[in-house]
Amino acid sequence: MNNPDIPKYELDYYFNNVYAETVNAVSRFVVNKCGNILDVEDILQNIYARFFRRILKKGHSDIENPEAFLINIAKFECKNYFGGLKKHSPVSSFADYSEEQMYEIEAEMSKNSKRLEDVLCNEMLARQIFEDIASQDSLTGKIFYLHFVCDKKLDEIAKELDITLSSVKNKLYRTIERQKKKFNI
Amino acid sequence: MNKHEFYKELMKEYTFDSAKVRRTSKREKYSSLNFTGRRWWHIPSTVAVAAVSLTVGLFSFFYNAGSGSSPSFPTNGIGESTSALETATLGFGTKTLFLSFNNSITLHEMRNTLDSVSDTGNIVVGTLYILDENNQVSSFSLSEDNSGLNEFNNNSAKIIGAKVYAPAALIDDLKQQRGVSLAEIGSDSMSDDDFIPLIIEEIETPVTETPQHTDETTDSPHESVPPSFEKFVNLSVPDVIEASFIGDYRFIAVTKNAVTLYEISANNFESFEINPVSEHSLSNHRKRSSITGRSSLYIGTNGGKPVLLLADAETQSVGSIDVSDIVGSGELLNAFYDDIGRRIIVRVRDKENNAIYVIDRNTFDVAHVENSSHDAVTLAVHGDDLYFSLNTSIYKYDMKAGVSTELFSAFGEAVSFERNANLSAFVMNLNGESRVFTARNQSFTEWVDSPGGLAFYKNSSELLTDGDSFYTISDGAIEAFTGQPWSPDRQFASDLFKVFELTEDSINILIR
Numbered sequence: 035m036n037n038p039d040i041p042k043y044e045l046d047y048y049f050n051n052v053y054a055e056t057v058n059a060v061s062r063f064v065v066n067k068c069g070n071i072l073d074v075e076d077i078l079q080n081i082y083a084r085f086f087r088r089i090l091k092k093g094h095s096d097i098e099n100p101e102a103f104l105i106n107i108a109k110f111e112c113k114n115y116f117g118g119l120k121k122h123s124p125v126s127s128f129a130d131y132s133e134e135q136m137y138e139i140e141a142e143m144s145k146n147s148k149r150l151e152d153v154l155c156n157e158m159l160a161r162q163i164f165e166d167i168a169s170q171d172s173l174t175g176k177i178f179y180l181h182f183v184c185d186k187k188l189d190e191i192a193k194e195l196d197i198t199l200s201s202v203k204n205k206l207y208r209t210i211e212r213q214k215k216k217f218n219i
Numbered sequence: 220m221n222k223h224e225f226y227k228e229l230m231k232e233y234t235f236d237s238a239k240v241r242r243t244s245k246r247e248k249y250s251s252l253n254f255t256g257r258r259w260w261h262i263p264s265t266v267a268v269a270a271v272s273l274t275v276g277l278f279s280f281f282y283n284a285g286s287g288s289s290p291s292f293p294t295n296g297i298g299e300s301t302s303a304l305e306t307a308t309l310g311f312g313t314k315t316l317f318l319s320f321n322n323s324i325t326l327h328e329m330r331n332t333l334d335s336v337s338d339t340g341n342i343v344v345g346t347l348y349i350l351d352e353n354n355q356v357s358s359f360s361l362s363e364d365n366s367g368l369n370e371f372n373n374n375s376a377k378i379i380g381a382k383v384y385a386p387a388a389l390i391d392d393l394k395q396q397r398g399v400s401l402a403e404i405g406s407d408s409m410s411d412d413d414f415i416p417l418i419i420e421e422i423e424t425p426v427t428e429t430p431q432h433t434d435e436t437t438d439s440p441h442e443s444v445p446p447s448f449e450k451f452v453n454l455s456v457p458d459v460i461e462a463s464f465i466g467d468y469r470f471i472a473v474t475k476n477a478v479t480l481y482e483i484s485a486n487n488f489e490s491f492e493i494n495p496v497s498e499h500s501l502s503n504h505r506k507r508s509s510i511t512g513r514s515s516l517y518i519g520t521n522g523g524k525p526v527l528l529l530a531d532a533e534t535q536s537v538g539s540i541d542v543s544d545i546v547g548s549g550e551l552l553n554a555f556y557d558d559i560g561r562r563i564i565v566r567v568r569d570k571e572n573n574a575i576y577v578i579d580r581n582t583f584d585v586a587h588v589e590n591s592s593h594d595a596v597t598l599a600v601h602g603d604d605l606y607f608s609l610n611t612s613i614y615k616y617d618m619k620a621g622v623s624t625e626l627f628s629a630f631g632e633a634v635s636f637e638r639n640a641n642l643s644a645f646v647m648n649l650n651g652e653s654r655v656f657t658a659r660n661q662s663f664t665e666w667v668d669s670p671g672g673l674a675f676y677k678n679s680s681e682l683l684t685d686g687d688s689f690y691t692i693s694d695g696a697i698e699a700f701t702g703q704p705w706s707p708d709r710q711f712a713s714d715l716f717k718v719f720e721l722t723e724d725s726i727n728i729l730i731r
Contacts, residue, residue, distance in 0.1 A: 043485060043715050043730060046245065046467065053241050061235065075235035082244035143222035150225040154232075155582055157561060158602065164233035179234055182226040210222070219225070 040093055049086055052100040060104050062184050066194055067112040071168045071175030080111045131203050139207050153219055163217055167209060173197065174205045181206065238533075242467075245714055314390060315345075315405035316383050319416040321398050323350050323377030332399065333383070336392045348380035348416045356380075358411050380416025450730040452483065452491050452716070457724045461506070463515065464713035466535035469496070471515070472726060476502050478517065478528055480537045483716065483728075499539055501528050507555050516563070518554050525551045527563060529580075545576045545585060557600035557642055562618075564597045564605070575607055577618055588616045588623070598638045598645040601658035606645070608636050613647075613656075639675040644692075646683065648672035655683070655692055667697045676704060 057078075064077050084107050089097075097103050131139075154160050168175040176195060180186045188206070192199040213219060220228075320329070333342045347359045356379065382405070385393060394402045405414070454472070456462075461473040468483045480496040504519030517528040524543040531538070542551060542565060549569025556563060557577075565576045573595045575588040588595075591609055599606040603619040611629035613636075616622070629649055638645040644657045653669040656662070667673075669685050676682040676689065682704055683690040689700040719729035 041730075046715055047485065049245060050241065053244075057237055057241075065234070071234055075240060078235055078240045079243055082240060083246075086244050146221050148220075150220045150222065154220075154225065154228055160229060161233060164229055167230075175234075178226060179230050182223065183230045183234070210226075219222075 045086075045089055045094075048094055049082075049089065052085075052104075053082060056101045056104050058184075059101055060108055062180070063105055063108050064112060065176050065179045065184075067108075068172075068176070070172050071179060072165075077108075077111050081107050084111070131200075131207050136203065136207065139210060143210070147219075150219060153217070159217070163213060163219070166213060166216070170205070170209060173201070174209055177202055177205050178209070242714075314385060316385055316390065316393065317403045317405050317414045317416075318381045318383060318393065318399055319401040319403075320379055320381075321400045323379045324398060326374050326376060326378065328398065329378050329381065332396050333393075336385075336389050336396060342386075342389065342393075343384045344381055345384060346382035346411045347376070347378050348382075348414070350377040350379050356416065358414075360411065380414065382411060382414065451719065452493065452728040452730065454481070454493050454726045454728070455724060456726055459721055459724065459726055462718045462721060462726045463530075464716060464718065465514065465530050465532045465537075467713045467715050469535045470713070470716070470718065470728070471530045471537060473504070473506075473517075476500060478504075478530065478537060480530070497537055499528055499537055501526065501539075504528070507553065514556070516554055516556065518551050527551075527554050527565070527578075529563075540578065540583070542576075542578075545574075545587075549574075555597075555642075557605075562600065564600065566595070566597070575605075575616075577605060586616075586618045586621065588618075596636070597642070598636055599656065599658035600642045601661075604658065604661070606656070606658060615661075635672060637672075637674040639680045640677075641680045643680050644675075646673045646675065653697070655697060657692070660695075662695065664692060664695055664697050673697075 060081060061074065061078060064074050064081070065071060068074055068077060081104060085104055094100075153163070167178050173195060177191055180191045180194065181188065186194070188202045189199050192202045195202070320332075324332070329344075333344070336342065344361055346361065349357050349359055351357060383393075390402065390404075393399060403414075456472045456474065456479075458474045459472050460475065462470055464470040465480075470481055470483075472479050472481060477498055478501050479498045481493050482496050484492050484494070500521045501517060501519040502521070504517045507516040507518060514532040515530040517530070519526060519528065521539065521541075524541055525546040527540045527542055529538050529540070540563075545565065546567050547569060549567045549572070552566040552568050552573075554563055554565045561580060563578045563580060565578060567574045567576065573591055575595050575597060577586040577588055578584070579586075588605060588607065595607050595609045597605060597607045598613065603617060605616045605618060606626070607614055607616065611631055611634050612625055613627040614623045615626050617624075627647075632649060634647060634649045636645050636647055643659065644655055646653055646655050647663075648669065651668065651670045652666040653673040654666045655664045655673075657664075667690075671685050673683045673685050673690065676684045681691055682700065683692075683697065684704070689704045690697050691700040692698070715730065717729045719727045721727075
């Protein structure tokens, strides 16, 4: 039975505020823990749906820290979704990028290009590029998200994902180089 | 834009849809006015029943319609028709419906309720269910040509239910009438005496298992209505003809010459402000809803120029596209979204020429698909491929390459096409046979016999019907479907508000 004392629009107002304040942190947590980045939306939906049902039923006056509350739900949902965390096996098949190579790639990435804007506007192509990243392996999508969206440094990502720095670099830069040729970007 | 920014935007955009997650996380299963909600129902102790608390799907209270004698359990007829209500609510022809009303209503109120759905006399009342002074229910049969209703002149009778005959297409509207608590489709095995109108009274606290009730609940059972059902917000809009929500807090109001986007803001939880966000001139307009059912597309004119006006539920905004370049001196016939809402397909007629254009909503690129003296009709869209019929042939147009290819020709034989609601597939009916083309697979099913032809069922994109039976597509073949027919639920753009009614110069908005 829903809590009859709280009007729905009040709950909605509260939920929307909490969502706006927490979605970045919660999505970062989920990306970190997920098996594949393609599962992130489903898991986030489960988390916030569970949260909404909770406040609908019992209100929110007892929730002091919504972000912590949601991270707890996220832990539960990730565990249910994947049945436990798996340790990633180290990547060892490619030679490491040298400093010079990395510098060249980073320099090129800093150059402006009109083509990139056009590609983003082309939904089908943009989605293909995204799915190309997401379908690589379970780590590449996470690395891209943590680095580009969450602005994490590569060594921080290596620590979070419990893999070597060279693995992070390989996955990131090889994908960027490959996509440069495949999609002409 | 550099690559850092590119990948940032790409990963943000496609990893998850933040607005969608926020929106869908809040969706409950609405009980509407049907008996599927999570409410507690109270049975008045004045009725000769034992007061029990109810949970979803279970109810046990007793009337014996017709004789006013000792109560009994509902018959199986109720169980059967309740499940029928959940499913096949539409089809063809006229259906027998058993309506239960929220509270007992007068004859005048019942007429108003039915007239608000259809005032052309195509809802015929067959039987009335009336509550007498002993709270027993009697049925009163009427002659089934509507004259019976005119002859029933007891204006003070407490009517709690009715058997009506109504076109299948009106069933949803009847269900959504505020005074109607339940609308059940009658099965052939049901007689008038089998039907028991469901009296539903809602209170804010659950009823425990006791025959004793406090004065608060028994003295005024019909007044214990949750505040949310009576809270309205009113906006004065002279000459308003239509209003609909395109987001939780945003709605559009349409008058003869303009479409205005409004936003509701709750300053606190006691009062609301409604402010206009944008106004768009639009005359001579017609509405073309998108396949999502929540975004609206209008075609009309602005300053004499043909325009498309998009009220978009995804972005919660209103925008217009001047299409005078492609319409020229012709007429803008029709416009609708493709299956993912990315493109708008436009039909233009200029004297004897018919043309199809495709406008990309993001880039505003326009592709000219076809120009012919025959009627070119879009059948399906998938990715960069658009399928259209021209005369008795089907063509595939590659929007990227700008090339048309003929897929099929009936060489002048009488062929008809029926597309589904989201333009993902269409049926071809030819010489008593039918087959389905699925745009994603770019292939037809095998032919099946269908003397009357097949069409998609209501706004289902997968279920077909010939008017009597149902079919579905499985492994490239059309197969008989023996389950309960379904159609996607209509989605509401706002979880919080609903346009309740329009008057000549105002909009009444209900707070859900």
